[in-house]
Amino acid sequence: MKVPEIVKRIGKIDGKRKIYIEDYVLSYLERFKIEETEGNERIVLYGKRERNSCEETYIIYGAEKRDMRGNAEKESFFSECEEVGCLNTDMWKHTEGMCEGILIGDGNGGQPIEGYYIFYEKEPVMGKYLGLTYEEEVKRVPYARQSGKKEEEEKAASSQAELVALSQTEVLPESPVYDIIRAVVICIFIIICAMAITTVNNFEKMEEFKEAAVEMNEALEEP
Structure with missing residues (x-):
């Protein structure tokens, strides 16, 4: 497995375990400092891993929000990679650092890390995923506005009906x-x-x- 070129180091690097995270992955994880996730959702990290007698190497190419129930709605965008960890959103939100909350293991959990290397991929798969995610969000905005407008019209019609009904009732005792x-x-x-x-x-x-x-x-x- 070819190790990517190092751009920046974050935190403390463990001599027996080296972790490389693509820059687009960190950009995606940043949104979960604010964005909420449901109890059955996980932010899964995808990439490659290699072990030998001296050290472990993890290269993280992607991250994706996934429904961890058995009946997943669709195949993962990073199906060609393996699950190499996940994000603990509670730890991630309550820290100012860029390490706490990143767990290396599998999609359900793992061990926290103290540091990693940031690298840039020439043709980042994560960049394509972010583009598709952005397009889906843009498509949902008009639908959300239309739904909100429909709800307002229904409320206005309901209020008008109540006024008409009130005007037709007998005088109160x-x-x-x-x-x-x-x-x-x-x-x-x-x-x-x-x-x-x-x-x-x-x-x-x-x-x-x-x-x-x-x-x-x-x-x-x-x-």
Whole structure:
């Protein structure tokens, strides 16, 4: 296995284990400082490994988010490579370094590393994968916007329907305070009517009394 040309060293290099990571792979891993992953997802590292009596050598050409359940939706983009490690996203997010969280072993786990070498591939497979990933994300953006617009239209239609339904409903029952006020007004009206009737009756009686007095006075004046 041909060892790539070294561009930069990160961290402490173990004499018995040398690790080389392509620069595009690190660019992809950087997004998982922020991006969330689900419980069944793993960031798998792909590449080649070689062991001899003196040392182990790992060359990492790619990294990919994978569903670790048995029924994978599609074949890995890096199927020609083997799984040589994974990324522990929790460790990766909570460190400012570029080593903590990178595990060498297989797609489900491995041993943490203290350092590695960065290299550039002349025809990086990871660069092609990043290009395809970017195209898929660009295609999803209009769909997400369209879905959001549809949800807003459905909410607006629902609100309009509620307003129409509310306008067609009967008047809500009156409050207890309003009932008391109405009862008081009715009582006052009844009292006024009673007083008016009493006044009219008394006036009629007074007129009858006055007429009777006049008639008696005329009778007394006759010879």
